[in-house]
Amino acid sequence: MKNLLKTSAAALALTVAANAAAAEGKLVVYHWFEYMPAELLEKFTAETGIEVTMDTYDSNEAMLASLKAGALGTYDVAVPGDYMVSIMAGEGMLDTIGDGELANKGNIAPEWADPAFDPGRASSIPYQWGSTSFAVNTAAYSGEINDTSILFDPPAELSGKINMLDSQGEVMALASLHLGIPQCSTDRDLLKGLNAMLQDAKGHWASFNSDTAKEVMVSGDVDVGMIYDGFAAKARAEKETLKYAFPAQGYVVWMDNVVLLKDAPNRENAIKFMDFLLEPENIAAVSNYARYAPGVTGAADHLDPELATLPEANPTPGSGAGVFIEVCDEQTQAVYDQIWTNVKK
Amino acid sequence: MAAVNDNIKSYTGFKAITILCLVVLYAPLVIVTIYSFNASKSITNWEGLSLYWYYDIFAGPESAKWKEAAWNSFTIAIVAATMATSIATLAATAMVRGGKFKLRTASFGLISLPLMVPEIVLAVATLIFFNSIGFTRGYFSILVAHTAFCIPFAYLPIQARMQGIEDSFEQAAMDLYANKRQAFTKILLPLMMPGIISGFLLAFIVSLDDFIITNFVKGAGVETLPTAIFGSVKQGLKPNIMAISTLLLGVSVVMVTISYFVSKKDNTQ
């Protein structure tokens, strides 16, 4: 029976795929590349009869641009990161989930039930969360790695062997932690200092790669790489000398969230999808696939045992606090944009 | 022409450069082909010969996606390249054989415009434009966008070819009471064929390759091969993607071989 369902679902997908218009039993998801196991989508379709169409993006900002250019109203849900949720809410791109609409809302882990980026979870549910810092090839460097100086003021043997994420928000946040200054500073001297520090640091960097952050480390192109924790875990599986750092100055924490988009053509199905992802077993399947942490109570029971003990997911003693990327106002952001342009000019 | 002795035509070193050129073109693809038969999931380790990834793309969980993407890619590339080549051939005839006219430079500018605008700009602009005129995004919007930006790639080889053809042939035909249409189809078109084929091939590969514009104008749920593979390839090559690439190479080689034998048969008849 399940096979029959699968086959007919696939046939249906082929015949109607060209037409993404709203219809009964459909759901259009705007998602990151490779962030959801195909089996889980099949399970959703088998349980609800809802046919899922998936469209993908490769950065929060690319998704925002596409929605702003007019794609809003064609998707039901998207999966923005924490700061992007507040940006999208500010832009009026999110719909509010009514009280009692989500049957499983109570499953959201208490620490994620009222985040600053979406108070009261008005429009979103947790998807996955993790951290961003950097990994070091301990075969090439045996010193202390839990220090942001590794990136911004590296020892001689690591200079020229560093890959940075090609992501303004994350680089700026770590740089601010390195200097111990606020993320959205308006203090001119602090900003000038940040600009100068990054200009010096740039000379030590080999490349800016986000998508291949894992690959450049595994292949030995670089010995230090800014990287997400789940990505670092996958990298360590391929090269065991790679060690993920939890710097004493602090590191970046992020959470991706499933949001209900404004003008969703299949709003009811979107709610069903969110409920589905709040089932501990389902969201755990995502974690087992992506190697990040869920934000749902009870999901831990369904996780791969090794996920709980991943060194990348468990900060070492003495590490600084994890911080979210902050959303600056327009005028402040303009200065940070200018600093970033200076880094890459 | 056939009487010209080959010694005058050939230059020392050109053959070596051609071979070097082919080596550079094919070396990365050899890697792709070899690793598509790798049993391992990772490109960095070789774990023995396997056809698993071919099985995976035909029968794995994503097989429907690959088939649909391949179908969309090929039909769009063939139709868009055909339309672009036809439009470009007509335009080149007007530009090269249409005498001097006021809008000549402007027309040339318009035809080369898709080349000059960075793809991302054309992508965003087209998306906003399609939305403002209420043009639904989907298969058809990709087709139209591809046709438009393929035109200069088809046009330039055709124009270059036509500029090298003396019009004495057509004049002679018309002196013999052929009308312009006949002079065009019977004389000029056959002479232009190498240019037209070059133009078509360029338009075809440009359409087959396009990611940026397609990604913006495609709409949810319609995938072409580049949009279907882009995300996973950016994080490093995966064996199933390499298997798809190898299959594409295989198909192209088969098509070339068939067309070779067909044309050979035509010649001998």
Next chain:
Amino acid sequence: MAAGAASGGSATTDTYASARNLLLLPSWVILGIFVLAPVIMMLIYSFLTKEFRGGVIWQFSLAAYDQFFFDRGLFGDEPAKIEWTYINIFWRSTWQAGAATILSLLIGFPTAYFIATREESVRPIWVFLITIPYWVNLLIRTVSMKFLLRDEGPLNDFLMSTGLIDSPIHIINTNFAVQLGLFYSYLPFMVLPIYAAVERYNFSMSEAAADLYASKWVTLRRIVLPAIKPGVIAGCILVFVPSLGSFLAPDLLGGAKNFMIGSLIEEQFKGNAGNWPFGAAASMVLLSMVLIILMIFARQQSKADKAEG
């Protein structure tokens, strides 16, 4: 007429003058609606006020062009100086694209020439041999190129095993890697137009030159090259212009350390900056730059035509 054709210059005639509007109509319509209209919209956008995080506010503003050409310091309140940042980015991109074009020409011209002088029946096979690799997506080709070139990659392994080199040649994340990537991205765009032109070339002219004791290389330069000039120009345009705005090869092979025009513009639309008017303005500057280059080409071309009369 005969002289014009023999020299291979553009044999512009007016055989189809009466039908030319009809012949041009399809390209005007398609390009007018689906390329020109969006571009005009971008031109308008470049003169609008930016909306924070992408989008525009419909209010006239020169801020985008001001940002491009004038430097007002980190906080935007210092007296205006000339802004070199973006000019440098444009210069770097032009230089890279130019080097890639020259590389493509140096390899592509002999290749096209060699193919065009094969037996007529096998020429299509050679042409297809050049295009077959392009059935595989550009991204895949670029990524596998990167795999091949890296310090511990197959190329260095091979060279070291043969004893030709002692330590790996460092290619990845250099300018040369970017040029190689651009060359690899666009080579057929150079080869095919030149091939189509050489294929048409009348080799009895080379023979005549040889009879007059011209050396072969002199013949190539003085007789063949002028005759196939339109093909060479078409090839150079088709490689240079797309290279100028590309960002895949610079990002993947060059390490994305420095903005190229393509990545600078991309960043404005789908990066953190989200400054659409500035992205539009940078595109318009790029567009005018390319237009000027093409016009210079076209003018020289028509001058040459006139001279040959």
